[in-house]
Amino acid sequence: MDRIAITGGAQLNGIIPVSGAKNSAIKLMAASLLTDQPLRLTNMPRLADTRFLGKLLARLGAQVDEREGPDGSETVLHAPEITSGFAPYDLVRQMRASFNVLGPLIARTGQAKVSLPGGCTIGARPVDLHLQALEALGAKIDLHEGYVYAQAPRGLKGAEIEFPFVSVGATEHAMLAAVLADGVTLIKNAACEPELLDLQICLNAMGAKVEGAGTPTITITGVAKLHGATHSVIPDRIEMGTYAVAAAMAGGEVQLTRARPELIDSLLVKLEEAGCGVVRTEDGVVIRRNGHRLEAVNVETQPYPGFATDLQAQFMALMTTAKGESHIRETIFENRFMHAPELRRLGADISVSGGEARVRGVERLEGAEVMATDLRASVSLVIAGLVARGETTVSRIYHLDRGFERLEEKLGACGAQVRRIKGDGEGDLDG
Numbered sequence: 001m002d003r004i005a006i007t008g009g010a011q012l013n014g015i016i017p018v019s020g021a022k023n024s025a026i027k028l029m030a031a032s033l034l035t036d037q038p039l040r041l042t043n044m045p046r047l048a049d050t051r052f053l054g055k056l057l058a059r060l061g062a063q064v065d066e067r068e069g070p071d072g073s074e075t076v077l078h079a080p081e082i083t084s085g086f087a088p089y090d091l092v093r094q095m096r097a098s099f100n101v102l103g104p105l106i107a108r109t110g111q112a113k114v115s116l117p118g119g120c121t122i123g124a125r126p127v128d129l130h131l132q133a134l135e136a137l138g139a140k141i142d143l144h145e146g147y148v149y150a151q152a153p154r155g156l157k158g159a160e161i162e163f164p165f166v167s168v169g170a171t172e173h174a175m176l177a178a179v180l181a182d183g184v185t186l187i188k189n190a191a192c193e194p195e196l197l198d199l200q201i202c203l204n205a206m207g208a209k210v211e212g213a214g215t216p217t218i219t220i221t222g223v224a225k226l227h228g229a230t231h232s233v234i235p236d237r238i239e240m241g242t243y244a245v246a247a248a249m250a251g252g253e254v255q256l257t258r259a260r261p262e263l264i265d266s267l268l269v270k271l272e273e274a275g276c277g278v279v280r281t282e283d284g285v286v287i288r289r290n291g292h293r294l295e296a297v298n299v300e301t302q303p304y305p306g307f308a309t310d311l312q313a314q315f316m317a318l319m320t321t322a323k324g325e326s327h328i329r330e331t332i333f334e335n336r337f338m339h340a341p342e343l344r345r346l347g348a349d350i351s352v353s354g355g356e357a358r359v360r361g362v363e364r365l366e367g368a369e370v371m372a373t374d375l376r377a378s379v380s381l382v383i384a385g386l387v388a389r390g391e392t393t394v395s396r397i398y399h400l401d402r403g404f405e406r407l408e409e410k411l412g413a414c415g416a417q418v419r420r421i422k423g424d425g426e427g428d429l430d431g
């Protein structure tokens with residue numbers, strides 16, 4: 001397994017282009033199963049997760065063509081026929097987002113057998129809301145031996161779906177299924193994350209009739225058939241936020257480009273509160289810190305537009321060397337503080353009680369060997385390593401490779417001393 005070694009102490013100065021969003025790309029890829037015509041996705045990130053989902057889609061009957069287009073990486077997905085409606089345990093276990101093929105398979109073919117994804121390190125992550133939404137649309141769902149058996153031989157029917165709490169994945173899943181249902185579907189208490197609007201734009205370009213994504217109420221008027229389309233994947237707000245935090249941690253001046261700063265306002269406001277220079281530009285943001293120590297600030301994770309849980313670990317790393325005490329509350333996932341003990345190995349002063357971590361800023365971190373436990377935890381350790389004295393090595397970075405494209409190259413171009421140490425093979429992607 002590969003590791004990443006970071007020699008701390010270098011400031012970051014330069015430009016980092018932000019990639020397309022993993023969390024959008026994987027749902028858009030699943031949408032390709034809804035039509036027998038090609039879906040061309042541009043601004044595609046090249047990640048372990050997208051590669052892996054490509055393999056699953058190919059197994060279900062899609063041709064997956066990754067290529068370089070005029071505007072960077074693109075993927076053309078074409079499923080003229082669904083040759084199998086079976087997503088086996090091994091493929092879903094390794095990447096939760098594989099479960100997203102269930103809705104499109106039922107919508108297009110009236111049946112599917114997809115493995116339950118199971119939990120992962122950040123929480124139990126049940127899929128009850130996904131299944132309730134599909135049942136509301138008329139799918140008959142049975143669970144046997146870890147598999148979801150779904151049937152809708154006469155097609156799905158539009159329905160009213162009211163989620164008891166906000167779920168990004170369940171909202172997306174309901175949208176992916178309802179676009180081909182007969183009649184109108186109303187989704188209430190929908191997640192408002194920007195990736196939902198990206199999915200709506202793509203589905204509508206394919207001939208769907210979806211309105212309201214990005215607000216708590218989404219209305220979908222089902223159509224009989226979708227067609228091919230070209231869609232540019234929304235910039236990755238979590239990658240943008242991660243590099244913003246890395247620049248704030250290491251000091252210097254970094255310009256993030258090809259991005260949408262308004263999508264991470266909740267983070268940028270906190271960086272400003274901590275004393276970091278933040279200048280919003282047309283296609284990104286400039287993050288500047290010269291010399292002075294940041295102040296501790298508190299954050300609480302919330303659904304969009306609140307502070308993203310996917311930036312919590314990175315922000316905790318930043319607070320480890322801030323002046324004062326920071327309280328970080330995690331409200332989305334019940335076990336998303338796995339990075340805390342690893343950050344402590346670098347000398348951070350963190351105590352965790354229930355859903356809250358208290359971080360007392362220290363003057364300096366010390367390099368150490370640490371282990372990544374999940375995707376965002378792994379990058380939080382890299383961020384801490386940027387300022388830790390000496391060398392930090394992060395193992396199990398297959399987690400990192402799920403969601404960060406060419407991280408060493410992007411940070412290295414700004415002066416960071418980050419290198420990959422090649423190991424033997426890949427671990428599970430599960431996260």
Ligand SMILES: CC(=O)N[C@H]1[C@@H](OP(=O)(O)OP(=O)(O)OC[C@H]2O[C@@H](n3ccc(=O)[nH]c3=O)[C@H](O)[C@@H]2O)O[C@H](CO)[C@@H](O)[C@@H]1O
Pocket residue numbers: 023024026097123124125126127128129130131166167168169170191309310332333334
């Ligand atoms: C691939 C992808 O886009 N992943 C993102 C997505 O995950 P994901 O879509 O899995 O996250 P959800 O919004 O669904 O999860 C929110 C909470 O609801 C719970 N829940 C969810 C579904 C369900 O059927 N039952 C249930 O109890 C979850 O365990 C969690 O505690 O949104 C999360 C919250 O912004 C992000 O951290 C993830 O990066």
Ligand SMILES: C=C(OP(=O)(O)O)C(=O)O
Pocket residue numbers: 023096097310375376403431
């Ligand atoms: C938790 C994440 O992804 P997933 O939902 O795919 O595990 C993430 O992107 O931080």
